[in-house]
Amino acid sequence: MDCIQDIEVESLGHGGWRLGWQPNFSARGVAVHWGPQPDAIHRTALVSEAHGTAELRLPEACVRPYFELVAEDGARIVVAERQVPLEGGVNFRDLGGYQTRQGTRLRWGKLFRSGHMSRLTAADQTLLTALGIRTVCDFRMAEERANENATLSCEPTLETLGIPPGLKDRFFLHRLFEQTDDPAVVVEAMHEIMRSLIIECAPHYARLFDALLGAADGSILMNCSAGKERTGVGAALLLLALGVPRTTILYDFALSRRYFPAASELPRAREKYNVQERPGRDVEALMAPLLFTRESYLEAVFGVIDERYGDDDSFLRQAMGVGEPERARLRDRFTS
Numbered sequence: 001m002d003c004i005q006d007i008e009v010e011s012l013g014h015g016g017w018r019l020g021w022q023p024n025f026s027a028r029g030v031a032v033h034w035g036p037q038p039d040a041i042h043r044t045a046l047v048s049e050a051h052g053t054a055e056l057r058l059p060e061a062c063v064r065p066y067f068e069l070v071a072e073d074g075a076r077i078v079v080a081e082r083q084v085p086l087e088g089g090v091n092f093r094d095l096g097g098y099q100t101r102q103g104t105r106l107r108w109g110k111l112f113r114s115g116h117m118s119r120l121t122a123a124d125q126t127l128l129t130a131l132g133i134r135t136v137c138d139f140r141m142a143e144e145r146a147n148e149n150a151t152l153s154c155e156p157t158l159e160t161l162g163i164p165p166g167l168k169d170r171f172f173l174h175r176l177f178e179q180t181d182d183p184a185v186v187v188e189a190m191h192e193i194m195r196s197l198i199i200e201c202a203p204h205y206a207r208l209f210d211a212l213l214g215a216a217d218g219s220i221l222m223n224c225s226a227g228k229e230r231t232g233v234g235a236a237l238l239l240l241a242l243g244v245p246r247t248t249i250l251y252d253f254a255l256s257r258r259y260f261p262a263a264s265e266l267p268r269a270r271e272k273y274n275v276q277e278r279p280g281r282d283v284e285a286l287m288a289p290l291l292f293t294r295e296s297y298l299e300a301v302f303g304v305i306d307e308r309y310g311d312d313d314s315f316l317r318q319a320m321g322v323g324e325p326e327r328a329r330l331r332d333r334f335t336s
Contacts, residue, residue, distance in 0.1 A: 002099045002248050009067065009081045012055070019067060019079070020053045026071035032056060033068040038078050038096070038108040041068045063130040066108055080108050083259050086127065088119030091227035091260040095235060098252065100243035104335040110219050111334055113235045115227030115260065116140075116148040125153040134218025137211050139163045139204070139230040141170055147272075148225060156221070159211040161204045163230050167193050168200060177275045177286065186289040190229075191300045197233045198304040202319045208234050209241070209322050213329060225272075226265065228256040228293050233301055237320065240312050241327050242335060246302060253298045262291040 006022035019032060029049035034056075035041035046056045058065060064084070070076045077097070084092045092115070096108030109131065120128075136152070137159045138145065144165065166172025167189070176189050197205075212220060222238075224230040232253050239249045266284065269275070269291060275283055309315035316322040322330075 002245075002251075004077065004079065004097045004099065004105075005248070005251050007069070007077070007079050009079050011081060011085065015058045015061065016055065017058070017065070017067070018053065018055050019050075019069070021069065022052075025069065025077065026073070026075060028072045030054070030072075031070045033070065034058060034062075034065050035068070036062050036065065038066045038080070041066065041078065045070075063127060064109070077105075078108060082255065084112065084127070084131070086117070086124045087121045088124050089117050090115030090265065091256055092117070093255065093259055095239070095252065098239065098244050098248050100331075100335060101245060102243050102331075102335075104243075104331070106239075106242065106244070107334055107336055111235075111238070112219060112221045113227055113231050114221060114223040115231070116144075116225050117150040117152070117223070118148040120150055120152075128152055129154040132219045133221050135159065135211065135215040135220045137161060137208055137220065137222045137234070139222070139224040139234060141165070143170070144225055156218075157216065159207070161207055161211075163197070163201050163204050163224070165225060165230070167196050173273045173290070177273050181278075181281045181286060183285050183289055186286060187294075190289050190294075190297055194229065194233070194297045194300045195304050197230065198301055198308075198319075205234060205237055206320045208237070209320050209326065212238065213326060226256075226260055226269075226291075228260055229297065232256060232293070232298065236298060236301065237316075238330075241316055241320070241322050241330055243327075243331065246312075250295050250298055254293055254295050256293040260291070260293065262288075266291060 003025040006024060008020040010018045012018055031045040032047040032054050033041050033043060033045050047054045066078055066080045068076055068078050079097055082093050086092050093113060094108060095111040096106050098106045133154050133156050136156045139161050141162050141164060164170040222231050222234045236249045236253060305315045309318060
């Protein structure tokens, strides 16, 4: 398992931070450095020796700090807070740090994934500008974008990829919640939706790779309404192309269960899919399969890839138009 999955970075507010790690990174002393950018780490350690956890305070203000952990055996890794703490954002997080099969790691601050950003504050806009986002790949339909509108002050190039939030058409989930009160039916429907994202929507994801390969310098954001399914598949396919193992991709996909605010997003989802109260119906339980991410959803995607294409390389080449030359370009830009 990639040791970065066991490293936690938590803001304590007012310049304070807590970092934690497991013995698979280091069971001995660790020095902690920091910097305002992942490639601009200050070499004077904030903490010279810590075991398993460290609490520290930055000596100066920083929009988004990055930390370097250096173990006694020379092992080192750069980490940051996985979730970007937007006051009005949903499920906004960084794909940085994951290790590839080639031994490289994804660059921090270059690839982001998110749900809707319709409630951004002025502070959020300042943070997004600081992140240097120059391209947004938006999987939502036009009606969703209108209802969840967000104008980003950083003025990125917008690539609209328009994938329905359901099975083949945008009213699938409306019909589903009208016809059933059984959460198990919704779970299986979610598996079908995920499979359809590969079977029916492969051309949309191929356009994602066109956008990534043609994007201007700067950071890239992928988003949809919740940042879980459509964006989750987009992120998974990109991670596959960059050489990240499936186990790590499943880990990243499942983080939506941690970072998507299901309780506060329930009213929006109810309104979006017109889910009505009626006798004997538990609306929260019925909608839980939609609001809470399950690893089996992405496993359904991998199942389609294996069944139809045999392996990831064949899928990327045949369905996405991403062969070794394109993958090399992506690795050059997003890994180090």
